[in-house]
Amino acid sequence: xxxxxxxxxxxxxxxxxxxxxxxxxxxxxxxxxxxxxxxxxxxxxxxxxxxxxxxxxxxxxxxxxxxxxxxxxxxxxxxxxxxxxxxxxxxxxxxxxxxxxxxxxxxxxxxxxxxxxxxxxxxxxxxxxxxxxxxxxxxxxxxxxxxxxxxxxxxxxxxxxxxxxxxxxxxxxxxxxxxxxxxxxxxxxxxxxxxxxxxxxxxxxxxxxxxxxxxxxxxxxxxxxxxxxxxxxxxxxxxxxxxxxxxxxxx
Numbered sequence: 001x002x003x004x005x006x007x008x009x010x011x012x013x014x015x016x017x018x019x020x021x022x023x024x025x026x027x028x029x030x031x032x033x034x035x036x037x038x039x040x041x042x043x044x045x046x047x048x049x050x051x052x053x054x055x056x057x058x059x060x061x062x063x064x065x066x067x068x069x070x071x072x073x074x075x076x077x078x079x080x081x082x083x084x085x086x087x088x089x090x091x092x093x094x095x096x097x098x099x100x101x102x103x104x105x106x107x108x109x110x111x112x113x114x115x116x117x118x119x120x121x122x123x124x125x126x127x128x129x130x131x132x133x134x135x136x137x138x139x140x141x142x143x144x145x146x147x148x149x150x151x152x153x154x155x156x157x158x159x160x161x162x163x164x165x166x167x168x169x170x171x172x173x174x175x176x177x178x179x180x181x182x183x184x185x186x187x188x189x190x191x192x193x194x195x196x197x198x199x200x201x202x203x204x205x206x207x208x209x210x211x212x213x214x215x216x217x218x219x220x221x222x223x224x225x226x227x228x229x230x231x232x233x234x235x236x237x238x239x240x241x242x243x244x245x246x247x248x249x250x251x
Contacts, residue, residue: 023096024109030056035151038169043088043116043158051112053154055079057132059105072143074136076104082148085127088158090114104134112156121160123176123187123218127152152216153189166244173235173242179249184221184233186244191215191237198234199226207231223248 036054043049057079062071081100084093091114102108128151136143153170165176173188195215199208226248235242
């Protein structure tokens, strides 16, 4: 009898664990290459975070071959997530299958999970490393290629006890926190050139300006010299221009 009870308890425990850490289910309605959602949920200190990302790649496409100087028809054989770099310490990812692998024309999904701790509030740009196996056709001759690519469109914002985050779409800047006390953080995905910034008051007067040459990192701006009030942060990189409002509020 004890053995039977033990078996029942073990089965229940395994079932509960599988439900708690259940794999995500791919969204088969996706038909175009890309990822969903556009914006990741905000993580909060002390709370379990779980975010599902769907990814799809079409089966047939065109690729440009520099050696030939022309586009070739290509068939996507497989896409695999090799790693996710830049997550807060303690965060992990898992996929719908053990290899995070999909074949061309199908959809996969990955789940980011973790519980941020005190001191982890801020912006965390994510770099998703992807391996793609494709077969291009030179006439009727198949040429198989393995390509390693990256996706740098996403970032996780960990929110502390104060300060909100303005949600931004893929490729748009993220500014945190808002309201701010002493330091403002911002990150511009896919910025390939230097980033110029200007802080303006609501009358349009430039209070501070500068340029960052390193574009792949989160930038930190001191706001200790600013009084309480509403300000505008203008960002310019290449031919792209962005503006974000933020509030300085020291109680």
